[in-house]
Amino acid sequence: MRLPGTRYQEHGWEQVRKLLGLCSLQAFRQIEMHQVLDAAQHVALLDAYTEAVAAALRANARSARGEAEGNSYGESVYELSLGLLYELQAQTTYWTVFIAAMASEHARSGAFWHDPAAEGMLRKKVNDMYSTLRDKVDADSYIAATGRDCSPNKIYTYRMLDTAYREIAGLFAAWEQNAAQVGAILGRPLAGSPIEVRQMKTISGCKAEWIIRWSETQERFGGTPGPLHTKSKRFASLKNSPDKIAALLAEIGDYEELSANMDSAEDWQADAGEAALWLEDYWRVLGESAQAAGAGQPRDDRILAAPEPDEDDAAEDSDDLLDSGPLVDEEQLALEQSRAEDLSLPLRYLEMARAAQDAGSWTVRILRDESLPIRLAVYQKLLGATDDTYPDAWLDPATGELPTLQQLAALDQISMPTLRKRRNEAIARLQAAGAQ
Known part of the structure; x- marks a missing residue:
């Protein structure tokens, strides 16, 4: 997904997340993690963590993962990872939340960071920290690029809608194997190949009603409730706001079309x-x-x-x-x-x-x-x-x-x-x- 000013919402995020997780685990073996229990040492611990992770990132800069394409603007996974690490020092609230989670886990399990079996838990806490920071950074950059208000939650909403569109596109592409759900999404029984399968070429062609019906049918066809129909109130208002969904889908589509044009070497470049x-x-x-x-x-x-x-x-x-x-x-x-x-x-x-x-x-x-x-x-x-x-x-x-x-x-x-x-x-x- 592309939006003005954002860098971390595209295909490369998974590799950025994995690289930061790997380098964080290496850093935890070098720094004094027991300082999570001493509030007076939290700033020094962040400095030590940043230095150790930066060194580990540099060591991985020429690896296949580090050199992989991170987004559509030419930034590598290494560059995006290093940029997000530096943002952590500028927005220390996310570090504070991470430290609190570490201290809470220590109260239950002791110095779990010494246990190799706890690496999965450590990675999850690191992932949570960087995932929330990513959306804050991209929301701030979106505001700077457009002058319009945006929040991390709104970035999350854009991403949910983009994911929903891609799920629907996959169902449409294999409509014969998913005829019942595709029919429920379109709101009518199918009689042959639905024309919408050929018409929906981009997210701009996805209708808000389809997003709502797709979410509504997820529990029946997928086993778990769709994002608009869970007990969480995060997206509760959207299922009754097709106009708002349509506007968000159109914005994603318009910018993706614009940025795709900017990627091509057309006459305007001269x-x-x-x-x-x-x-x-x-x-x-x-x-x-x-x-x-x-x-x-x-x-x-x-x-x-x-x-x-x-x-x-x-x-x-x-x-x-x-x-x-x-x-x-x-x-x-x-x-x-x-x-x-x-x-x-x-x-x-x-x-x-x-x-x-x-x-x-x-x-x-x-x-x-x-x-x-x-x-x-x-x-x-x-x-x-x-x-x-x-x-x-x-x-x-x-x-x-x-x-x-x-x-x-x-x-x-x-x-x-x-x-x-x-x-x-x-x-x-x-x-x-x-x-x-």
Whole structure:
């Protein structure tokens, strides 16, 4: 299932879940799990868990599972797993719930994490933690992408409807073997091949009434109640709301059609390339025009070169103008080097790339509070991965281009949707400042 902004709702989730479970079990053997009983140690335990799981994920990055396709946007199972692990540190409520479940089980069974026979139980608790976190992350990303409200429960509802559609599609495809249930879903006895079998090609063609009847017939034909007809109240209101179901199905279908078009190399991609070139020229002209305002001044090839300062600007403190971002201490530099090494970048990549910034550049002044990976993501969006004005220190030696968005997100220890959101917000600030 595809929805705007979401990354974890597609076919690769099962492999992401299994990889995180495997690496978590390895981590539990290395860290002091008895600290689940000491509330004062829960933050330190999360740090130790994150470090151990990240190391285990890196060790599995080149495995068949790690390199497997995680979603339709080109992200691998390893990349998705690492991104969700970092989200756990940002949204610690899910860790707190996990720790509470571990402590509760300890009260019943003692230090069960030492028992090899308890691996299944450990995996389930880890799965529960990441499954709920996944829906929260995707719900937040959906809001950022669309501006519409969304909750983890709504993401769960989308997924239930997508699963129901696929179950119905399977029944339709084998209608002769499932004639009684297909007839009940369609609301009429079958007399030969039903035309709906040929008409329903995508989820957009699935009717809300079919979803409701499918759920209603599940206990009779499948032995267990359908999701709309269980004792749980999660979906209770939906079985009486076909209009709401239809709207949700249509949204899934519309976005899947749109994103499928984006995946194909059609003529519009040439137009997109021309638009990118036009945008590059536009930003260059802005910089050159600012320089041309001073007669006889040489051309300045800096990224979005600073306009000539007015009298008020000239009076500002020079240290403020030259500020290229927060200072980085030795401990942070060591962490940055470790991240760069994991991404096959030069160890001092971030340090050298920061030093290569033009501190007097207008762009740097506007984005002074943003991290370097966010700034580089801005340049990549506006000017592309390669540009003659980029300092060599910004480029990945392996490709001669700016690092990929995946690399930049990992350098900043944030998820891809968060990187895109902050990048777009930064671009909006640049555009607003330029308009003034």
